[in-house]
Amino acid sequence: MSDATPTPTATPERPQLPAQSPPADPAETAVASDKAGSGGKLSWWRGDGGDGAKRNLGLIGVLAALIVVGAVTKPDLYGDPNWVWNNVLAILQLASVVGVVTVGMTFVIIGGGIDLSVGAIVALAGVWCTTVATQSYGAGGMIFTALAVGVCVGLVNGVLISYGRLVPFIATLAMLVAARGLAASISNKQTQVSSSTFINDIAARKVIGIPILVYILGAVVLAGWVVLNRTTFGRRTIAVGGNPEAARLAGINVRRHTMLLYALSGLCCGIAAIMLTSQATSAQAAMANLYELDAIAAAIIGGTLLSGGRGTIVGSLLGVIIFATITNLFAINGLSIEAQNMVKGGIIVAAVLVQQFQFKSVTRLLARNRVTTAT
Amino acid sequence: MALPEDDPATASAEAVAEAPLVEAPADTVAGEVVLRLTDLVKTFPGVRALDGVQLEVRAGEVHCLLGQNGAGKSTLIKVLAGVHQPDSGQVEWRGEPATFANPQAAMKAGIATIYQELDLVEDLSVAENAFLGHEYRSFGFVRRGRMARHTRQILSRLGHGEIPPGRMVRSLPAAGKQIVSMARALSHEARLIIMDEPSAVLAHDEVGNLFRIIRELTAQGIAVIYISHRLEEIREIGDRVTVLKDGRTTAANLPARDTPTRDLVSRMTGRTIEYVFPDRPTDDSAGADLLQVEGLTRTGEFADVSLNVRAGEIVGIAGLVGSGRSELLETIYGARLPEAGTVRMDGKVLRPGVGAAVRAGMGMAPEERKSQALLLGEPIYRNVTLATFGRYARLGFTNAAKERAEADRIAETLELRPRDVDRPVRTLSGGNQQKVVVGRWLLGGTKLLLLDEPTRGVDVGARAELYQVIRALAAQGVGVLLVSSEVPEVLGLADRVLVMREGRVVREAAAGELDENTVLDLVMAGSLMEGAPA
Ligand SMILES: Nc1ncnc2c1ncn2[C@@H]1O[C@H](COP(=O)(O)OP(=O)(O)OP(=O)(O)O)[C@@H](O)[C@H]1O
Ligand SMILES: [Mg+2]
Numbered sequence: 001m002s003d004a005t006p007t008p009t010a011t012p013e014r015p016q017l018p019a020q021s022p023p024a025d026p027a028e029t030a031v032a033s034d035k036a037g038s039g040g041k042l043s044w045w046r047g048d049g050g051d052g053a054k055r056n057l058g059l060i061g062v063l064a065a066l067i068v069v070g071a072v073t074k075p076d077l078y079g080d081p082n083w084v085w086n087n088v089l090a091i092l093q094l095a096s097v098v099g100v101v102t103v104g105m106t107f108v109i110i111g112g113g114i115d116l117s118v119g120a121i122v123a124l125a126g127v128w129c130t131t132v133a134t135q136s137y138g139a140g141g142m143i144f145t146a147l148a149v150g151v152c153v154g155l156v157n158g159v160l161i162s163y164g165r166l167v168p169f170i171a172t173l174a175m176l177v178a179a180r181g182l183a184a185s186i187s188n189k190q191t192q193v194s195s196s197t198f199i200n201d202i203a204a205r206k207v208i209g210i211p212i213l214v215y216i217l218g219a220v221v222l223a224g225w226v227v228l229n230r231t232t233f234g235r236r237t238i239a240v241g242g243n244p245e246a247a248r249l250a251g252i253n254v255r256r257h258t259m260l261l262y263a264l265s266g267l268c269c270g271i272a273a274i275m276l277t278s279q280a281t282s283a284q285a286a287m288a289n290l291y292e293l294d295a296i297a298a299a300i301i302g303g304t305l306l307s308g309g310r311g312t313i314v315g316s317l318l319g320v321i322i323f324a325t326i327t328n329l330f331a332i333n334g335l336s337i338e339a340q341n342m343v344k345g346g347i348i349v350a351a352v353l354v355q356q357f358q359f360k361s362v363t364r365l366l367a368r369n370r371v372t373t374a375t
Numbered sequence: 376m377a378l379p380e381d382d383p384a385t386a387s388a389e390a391v392a393e394a395p396l397v398e399a400p401a402d403t404v405a406g407e408v409v410l411r412l413t414d415l416v417k418t419f420p421g422v423r424a425l426d427g428v429q430l431e432v433r434a435g436e437v438h439c440l441l442g443q444n445g446a447g448k449s450t451l452i453k454v455l456a457g458v459h460q461p462d463s464g465q466v467e468w469r470g471e472p473a474t475f476a477n478p479q480a481a482m483k484a485g486i487a488t489i490y491q492e493l494d495l496v497e498d499l500s501v502a503e504n505a506f507l508g509h510e511y512r513s514f515g516f517v518r519r520g521r522m523a524r525h526t527r528q529i530l531s532r533l534g535h536g537e538i539p540p541g542r543m544v545r546s547l548p549a550a551g552k553q554i555v556s557m558a559r560a561l562s563h564e565a566r567l568i569i570m571d572e573p574s575a576v577l578a579h580d581e582v583g584n585l586f587r588i589i590r591e592l593t594a595q596g597i598a599v600i601y602i603s604h605r606l607e608e609i610r611e612i613g614d615r616v617t618v619l620k621d622g623r624t625t626a627a628n629l630p631a632r633d634t635p636t637r638d639l640v641s642r643m644t645g646r647t648i649e650y651v652f653p654d655r656p657t658d659d660s661a662g663a664d665l666l667q668v669e670g671l672t673r674t675g676e677f678a679d680v681s682l683n684v685r686a687g688e689i690v691g692i693a694g695l696v697g698s699g700r701s702e703l704l705e706t707i708y709g710a711r712l713p714e715a716g717t718v719r720m721d722g723k724v725l726r727p728g729v730g731a732a733v734r735a736g737m738g739m740a741p742e743e744r745k746s747q748a749l750l751l752g753e754p755i756y757r758n759v760t761l762a763t764f765g766r767y768a769r770l771g772f773t774n775a776a777k778e779r780a781e782a783d784r785i786a787e788t789l790e791l792r793p794r795d796v797d798r799p800v801r802t803l804s805g806g807n808q809q810k811v812v813v814g815r816w817l818l819g820g821t822k823l824l825l826l827d828e829p830t831r832g833v834d835v836g837a838r839a840e841l842y843q844v845i846r847a848l849a850a851q852g853v854g855v856l857l858v859s860s861e862v863p864e865v866l867g868l869a870d871r872v873l874v875m876r877e878g879r880v881v882r883e884a885a886a887g888e889l890d891e892n893t894v895l896d897l898v899m900a901g902s903l904m905e906g907a908p909a
Contacts (some may be wrong), residue, residue, distance in 0.1 A: 243749065
C-alpha cells in the first residue's frame with residue numbers, strides 16, 4: 001500500500017531545476033550545488049515540482065509509445081529519415097497554435113481559474129484584425145489589433161471574475177458566447193481574407209528549415225516557463241491558486257493577480273489569432289472552434305491540477321504535442337476523426353486517473369468520506 | 376462560549392445525556408494491556424519517521440506520548456489509526472497481532488482518533504461530520520433527527536451545547552472545528568481514543584472540559600493516548616508517559632506525575648533546556664507609538680477596542696477562544712473591514728486591505744496554519760518567503776538562492792526538522808509547519824508583528840528559541856502584538872498585557888503586575904461564570 005508521497009526518482013529531464021537552469025549569476029550556481037552536497041542525497045533535483053517532472057517523464061513515455069505505434073503501422077514511411085523529420089515539423093506546426101493558447105490556459109488553471117473563452121477570443125481577435133479598416137494599417141496594425149483585442153477581452157474576463165466575483169466557469173462561458181457573437185457580427189458571417197503578405201508568410205515560411213510558427217511556439221513556451229518559474233508573477237500565480245487565503249494574508253493582491261492571469265491568457269489568444277489567420281490566410285467567426293477543450297485537456301494531461309496551485313509549462317507542451325501526434329498518426333493511417341476523438345478521450349481519462357492516484361495519499365481521508373456520505 | 380463544569384446549562388445538558396458519552400464495550404477489563412507495539416518502523420522518502428517504537432497501553436489509563444516536533448508521534452498514531460501502514464514491527468491489539476489496513480478497520484476494532492490536523496469536511500454539517508462514516512441509518516436513509524440529537528448531546532458534554540448540529544463546519548472558528556473533531560471521535564464505541572494535541576487550539580477552560588471527559592472515559596476502562604507539548608497537562612491528566620526521540624522510544628511507561636521535568640525534557644531532546652522566557656529589558660527602552668488602534672468595532676466580534684503598540688514593545692492579548700482576539704488581529708491587519716474605528720501605523724491611518732498593512736510594515740502569523748498560511752505542496756523555502764520573495768527579487772525575477780539562504784537561516788534558528796528547505800511543507804510535522812508560518816515574518820523588514828498563537832504545537836525546545844527570537848526582534852525596535860491562549864506565555868513574553876472578554880478589553884496592565892490567576896479570573900468573569908469558583 002503506498003501511503004507515502006510518490007517516491008521521486010532522479011531524472012535527467014528536469015526543466016524546472018533551479019540548479020540546472022542557467023542561473024542569473026554565478027553565485028547562484030555555487031550556492032545551489034553547495035546545497036546539493038550538504039542537503040543530503042538526491043536533494044539537488046528536488047525543487048519546483050518533483051512530481052510534475054516525474055509525470056513529464058511519463059508523458060514522454062506516451063509520446064514514445066505513439067511513435068512506436070506509428071513506426072509499426074507505417075514502417076516504410078518511418079524508414080525514411082527525411083520523411084520523419086518533415087513529419088516531426090508537421091506535428092509541431094499542428095501543435096503550435098493550440099500550444100500558444102495552452103500556455104495561457106496553464107497560467108489561468110494554476111492560478112485557480114479556468115478560461116472557456118479562449119477559442120472565442122482567438123476568433124474575435126482574428127476577425128477584428130482582418131477587417132478592411134484594420135488591414136489598411138498594414139501588418140503592424142493587424143498584429144497590434146489582434147494582441148490588443150486579446151488582452152482587452154481577457155481583462156474583461158478578469159475584472160468580472162476578480163472584482164465582479166463571478167465564478168470563472170460562468171464568466172468565461174458567457175464570454176465564449178458573446179465574443180463569438182461579436183466576431184460574427186463584425187465579419188458579417190463572411191470569411192475575411194488577409195491580403196497582408198507579411199502575415200500570410202508567417203505560416204508559409206521556414207527559417208533554417210523550421211517553420212516560423214514553431215519558433216513562435218518555442219518562444220511563447222520559453223517565455224511562459226521563465227515567467228512561471230523565475231519571476232514574482234509566477235510565484236504569485238502558484239500562491240494564488242494553491243491557497244488564496246494564505247496568499248492574501250501574505251500581502252499578495254489576489255484579485256489584481258487573478259485579473260492579470262486572464263489578461264495573460266487573452267494575450268496568448270491574440271498571438272494565436274495571428275498564427276491561425278496566417279495559416280488560413282483568412283479569418284472567420286467560427287475559427288479556433290473548441291480550442292478551449294483542446295487547451296484544457298492538454299494542460300490536464302500535462303499534470304496541471306484543475307483545482308489550482310500546481311502545474312508545469314513543459315507538461316502542457318507535452319500534452320499538446322501528444323494530441324498533435326495522435327492526430328498525425330490517424331491522418332497518416334487514413335483513419336477517421338471519430339476514432340481519433342475516442343482515443344483522445346481515453347487519454348484524458350487515463351491522465352486524470354494517474355493524477356488522482358498520485359494525490360491519493362493526500363486525499364485519502366476525504367475520498368473515504370465522500371464515498372461513505374454518498375451511500 | 377465555553378461553559379464551566381458546574382454551570383446550570385451543563386447540568387441541564389447532562390440531563391439529556393443520561394447514557395455514558397462513549398459506551399465502553401462490555402468486555403472491557405480495566406488494567407489489561409489493550410495495545411502493544413514492538414519495534415515499529417515507518418519510513419517516508421528520505422525520512423525514517425518511526426525507527427523502532429515500543430509502546431504499551433492499558434485499559435483505563437491515560438498514556439501520554441512526549442517528543443519533540445518531528446519525533447514521530449503523529450506518524451505513530453496514524454499507523455494505529457490505519458492511515459499509514461508500518462514497514463515492519465508488530466501491533467498487538469487486545470492480545471492478538473493486528474494490522475489496520477485502513478481507517479475503517481481501526482475504527483471497527485475500537486480505535487477512535489482525533490488528528491492533529493483537522494480532517495473535517497467543510498461543507499457538511501456538524502452532525503454529518505460527527506457521524507461521518509457511521510451514520511445512523513434505516514433502510515438506507517440517514518436518520519438526521521437521531522444524529523442531530525446525539526450530536527447535540529455529545530457537544531453539550533463537551534461544554535459546547537451552543538454549536539448547532541445543523542451548522543456548516545466551514546462557518547465555525549478553529550476552536551469550534553476542534554470541538555467537532557473531538558465529537559466525532561467520541562461518537563464511536565471505542566476501547567482506545569487517541570488524541571493528537573487536542574489542547575493546542577483550546578483555551579484554558581476548554582482544556583478543563585476535555586480533562587473531565589477524559590476522566591469519564593478512563594473510569595469506564597477506555598484507554599486514552601494523549602499527545603501534548605505542555606508538560607503541565609501531562610502531569611495533570613496522564614498516568615504513564617512514553618517518550619519518543621527521532622522515531623525511537625527513549626523511555627517507556629514513566630510515571631506521569633512524579634518524573635522530574637528535567638528528566639522528561641532531556642529524554643525528549645537529548646539535552647537540558649532552560650524553559651524560561653527571555654529577560655525583559657530593564658530600562659524602558661520602547662520607542663514611539665508604532666500602532667495606534669482607536670475604537671475598532673465589528674459587531675458580534677469585538678467592540679470599541681483601543682490599543683497601542685510602541686516600537687520595541689511586546690504587547691500580549693489574553694482571552695478565551697471566541698473573545699474576539701483573532702478577529703481583532705485580522706482587522707488590524709486589514710484582512711477584515713472594521714465597522715468603526717481607525718488603525719494607524721506611524722501616525723498615518725491605514726487604507727483598508729492587507730496590501731496596505733504589509734506595505735506599512737505589518738506582518739501577521741495567522742491562527743490556522745493549514746487553511747490560512749501554508750502552500751502545502753510547495754517547498755519550505757517558498758513558504759517561508761511567501762510574503763517577502765518580492766523583496767529579494769530584481770526586475771521581477773525571483774532570487775531562489777537568496778530565498779533558500781534566508782529560509783535556511785530561519786530553519787536553523789527555529790530548529791526545523793528535517794532542515795531541508797526544499798521539502799514540500801506537507802511532509803513536515805505539525806509543529807514544524809507552525810515554525811514555517813511564524814518564521815515567515817521573522818526574516819526582518821517587518822516593523823510590527825501580529826502573532827496569533829505563534830507557539831501552537833511547537834515543542835518546548837523550539838518554543839524557547841522562538842521566544843528568544845521574538846525578544847531579539849523587539850530589542851531591534853520591532854513592535855509585537857501577541858495573542859495566545861496560554862496565559863503563562865502572554866505573561867512571560869509580553870511587556871504589557873491586555874485582557875479581552877467578549878470582544879472588549881477589560882484590563883490593561885504591565886505584565887509584571889498580573890499573575891495567572893488574576894488573568895484567568897478576568898477572562899472568565901461575568902455572566903458565564905456567575906457564582907463559579909475562581
Ligand atoms: N507524508 C510524509 N512524507 C514525508 N515525511 C513525513 C510525512 N509525514 C511525516 N513525515 C516526517 O516524519 C517525521 C515525523 O513526523 P510526525 O508528524 O510524526 O512528528 P510529530 O512527532 O507528530 O511532531 P509534532 O510535534 O510537530 O506534531 C518528520 O520528520 C516528518 O517530516
Ligand atoms: Mg504531530
